[in-house]
Amino acid sequence: MARAGITADRLVEAGAELADAAGFEQVSLSALARRFEVSVPSLYAHVAGSHDLKTRIARLALAELADRGLAALAGRAGKDALTALGNVYRDYARAHPGRYAAARMPLDPAAAAASAGPRHTEMIRAILRGYDLPETEQTHAVRLLGATFHGYVSLELAGGFDHSSPDSERSWSRAMDALDALLRHWPDE
Amino acid sequence: MARAGITADRLVEAGAELADAAGFEQVSLSALARRFEVSVPSLYAHVAGSHDLKTRIARLALAELADRGLAALAGRAGKDALTALGNVYRDYARAHPGRYAAARMPLDPAAAAASAGPRHTEMIRAILRGYDLPETEQTHAVRLLGATFHGYVSLELAGGFDHSSPDSERSWSRAMDALDALLRHWPDE
DNA sequence: GCAAAAACCTAAAGGCTTTAGGAAGGCGTA
DNA sequence: TACGCCTTCCTAAAGCCTTTAGGTTTTTGC
Numbered sequence: 001m002a003r004a005g006i007t008a009d010r011l012v013e014a015g016a017e018l019a020d021a022a023g024f025e026q027v028s029l030s031a032l033a034r035r036f037e038v039s040v041p042s043l044y045a046h047v048a049g050s051h052d053l054k055t056r057i058a059r060l061a062l063a064e065l066a067d068r069g070l071a072a073l074a075g076r077a078g079k080d081a082l083t084a085l086g087n088v089y090r091d092y093a094r095a096h097p098g099r100y101a102a103a104r105m106p107l108d109p110a111a112a113a114a115s116a117g118p119r120h121t122e123m124i125r126a127i128l129r130g131y132d133l134p135e136t137e138q139t140h141a142v143r144l145l146g147a148t149f150h151g152y153v154s155l156e157l158a159g160g161f162d163h164s165s166p167d168s169e170r171s172w173s174r175a176m177d178a179l180d181a182l183l184r185h186w187p188d189e
Numbered sequence: 190m191a192r193a194g195i196t197a198d199r200l201v202e203a204g205a206e207l208a209d210a211a212g213f214e215q216v217s218l219s220a221l222a223r224r225f226e227v228s229v230p231s232l233y234a235h236v237a238g239s240h241d242l243k244t245r246i247a248r249l250a251l252a253e254l255a256d257r258g259l260a261a262l263a264g265r266a267g268k269d270a271l272t273a274l275g276n277v278y279r280d281y282a283r284a285h286p287g288r289y290a291a292a293r294m295p296l297d298p299a300a301a302a303a304s305a306g307p308r309h310t311e312m313i314r315a316i317l318r319g320y321d322l323p324e325t326e327q328t329h330a331v332r333l334l335g336a337t338f339h340g341y342v343s344l345e346l347a348g349g350f351d352h353s354s355p356d357s358e359r360s361w362s363r364a365m366d367a368l369d370a371l372l373r374h375w376p377d378e
Numbered sequence: 379g380c381a382a383a384a385a386c387c388t389a390a391a392g393g394c395t396t397t398a399g400g401a402a403g404g405c406g407t408a
Numbered sequence: 409t410a411c412g413c414c415t416t417c418c419t420a421a422a423g424c425c426t427t428t429a430g431g432t433t434t435t436t437g438c
Binding site: 104106136137139140141143144146147148149150151152154155158159160161164165166168170171174175177178180181182185186187189 | 293295325326328329330332333335336337338339340341343344347348349350353354355357359360363364366367369370371374375376378
């Protein structure tokens, strides 16, 4: 019988597509085996199991997000940079909801360290260079920005802002205005 | 054989406890059947299935959160109220991680409308009364606050702030300072 | 006290993961 | 070219989960 030419990367890519189309929780070795017309145990030659596959999808998503973020930040500073990075997260989550969900999956310390996670922190730190925050406040601001980006995107994705006016587009724009204002007038300790 | 005296409420309560102890994704009819020493199909007399059970746990969590929020807001205004509500979310999530995860589960429109979700929006709106925001900006601010609370708590719960200094406690406190400052100096449209 | 409703049961089908062990395709080398 | 080995793929089987179907026992209420 002809070989299907499966590799770990092809599995992860197909898993990511499935996640975007049907939801991250629908990703299973069974579904991928059907997709590649191969028996389920065959997949164990390429990935160590279901958890391994999902972890790889998470790392793919984190890396894609970091790549896009870095590209968006190039040549921008201040509010321009802030908005650009925010839009990268938001647009990615809306275009690839399954991948975004994967990126939020808790990774064990080993996998987390090997992921693009730290690059995300770096990107937000880079934005802060356009504002005038004391060194001791940097980490607090990074956490607040990360939380707000993630929180907004995740609530919007869950449909929290559907069917209510004003539309989410406008709220997002005002959220960026607000974060910019906050960073320009960061409260004293 | 003696009856176990199972009711939907007891199932939901046990499910919530299991979620807090082992994680929301570990909640299953099988686990609860073992817990009550009853066969799995018996549970279908009380809940409509696994999804129904999880939805009920989500609604329980939303209601508990709203109750605590309301109690915390009584007699407070301004930054005091802001911090109090933020702490309710954060403390609840840390004390009941499984329930908190359940509360974040996407509900179908019918279940969402019957849940305590709208009360949460009301609570944040109440906080805004202590600040001077134009009517048209209220919804934007509600969304930003909700997103930031949820985002921070969810990142912290996922361990995002572990093993890095300064400690999360301090960042949280500064986040409350920052949100207060933001609401006092909300940027013009 | 008896009927009906409610709580519980076994049986069974179907989906998912994972391990064990066997067959076949393809590549490197003699 | 042909041999052998590694890798890819297979079937079989066990274990866990959900859900439906249909039967029995306990409890409740008239």
